Amino acid sequence: MKTILKISSILILAIFSMLPAQAQQHHAEEHNYVVLTKKVPQLEPILITAENLKTEDGDHFGDFQVIICGKNIADITDPGKMEKFIAKAEKLGVQLVACGFSLNKFGVDRKEVPESIKTVENGILYNFQLQKKGYKSLSL
Template sequence: MKTYIFSSVLFILTFFTAIPMTGQESTDGKNNYVLLTKKVAQLQPIILTAEALKAEEGNAFGDFQVIICGKEIGDITDPEKINHFIEKAEKAGVQLVACGFSLNKFKVDKTKVPRKMTTVDNGILHNFQLQKKGYKSISL
C-alpha cells in the first residue's frame, strides 16, 4: 500500500513539474492546482501530493482544490469514509469541492454533504473556469 501511495505521489509530482502550462495566466504569482477525482479513496495520495508541493514551493504554493464527482459521490456523505480526509485536507490547505451535478444525478442528499466541503453546480465547469484562471489541472 505504501508503494502505491508513494508511486501515486511521485507520478503526480512528476506530471505537475514536467509539463509546461503554456497559455495560462497566473494572476497572483502563486502556483494554483485543481484536481478532478471520482473516488474518495484517491484523496490520500492527492493530499500527500499537496503537502509535498506546499513544502517544496513555500510561499509560491497557492490554492489547491479537489473536485469530487461521479457515481461514487455518495461516499462524501459517509463520515467513516470522508471525515479523516477532511481533517487532513484542512491541515494541508486543500479545499474539497463536491460536484452538484453529480449529487443531483446520483440522488445524494445534499444536506448530508459535510459543511466543511464546498458544493459547486457543475464540477467539470468549475474545473475549466479555474484552468482559465491559470490553475494547473489533472483528472484522476
C-alpha cells in the first residue's frame, strides 16, 4: 500500500511539474512581431511582410505591431499618405503605433493622429518591452 501511495505521489508531482512547461511551449508557438520605422513609405514593404508572415505562420501568427517614430512622424497625420496603409493594416490585423516622444519633439498635435493609430509615450521603450515579451523585432 505504501509503495502504491509513493508511486502515485511521484506521478502526480511529475504531471503537475510538466504543466507550466507545456503552457510555455504552447505560448512559444505563437509568432509575434514588432517593427520600428522612421519613414511612412516603409509601411508598404512592412505590411507586405506582415501579409506573407500571416500566410506562412497560419494559426501560429500572433500579433504584429509597427512603431512609427522620428523626425517624419508628422506624415502620419497626412490622410493622403496614410489612408491606404491604415486600410491594409486593419485588414491584416496589424497595429500601427505612434511614438509620443517623437510627436512631442516634432510638435505634432496628437488630435491629428488618426484614431486607428495607437499612441505610446516612448516608442523605443515600447519596442524593448515587446521584445522582453518574446516579440521578434526589426528596426528600419
